[in-house]
Amino acid sequence: MKFDHVGVAVRSIEQTLAVYEKLGGFEVERTEVAGQKAKIALLKAGETSVELLEPTSEESSLAKFLREKGEGLHHIAFSVEDIEKSMEELKGRGFRFIYETPADGKFGSRVNFIHPKSAGGVLVELTQNRRH
DSSP states (O other), rough: OOEEEEEEEEEEHHHHHHHHHHHHHOOOEEEEEEGGGGGEEEEETTTTEEEEEEOTTTHHHHHHHHHHHHEEEEEEEEEOOOHHHHHHHHTTTTTSSSSSEEEGGGGGGGEEEEEEGGGGTTTTEEEEEEEE
């Protein structure tokens, strides 16, 4: 397991990107994940990245997060080689997951989230990247 990215919930990717562009040095990739009802801008910084997340539906869990908590840190993510194996091991250690099986993520990845109630109040994403 290695650190992959931090996810930041935003109301507008365009407005937030303007702030990050002032910092400079990021390579930006954009995509949309229909199953999670989110637009994503991935700001690469070396081997890690910042993932800006904008909801595409007011019915999404991301929109609910923004209504309840406002913009800011949404999750931290770790990449794993075999997401099913990692899930099985972590379930054996008492962690609960949001999905029963991995979901489709950005750029062909497979993802699942450890429920914040079993991870010290932080939403933790496991991602198995397919593009590397």
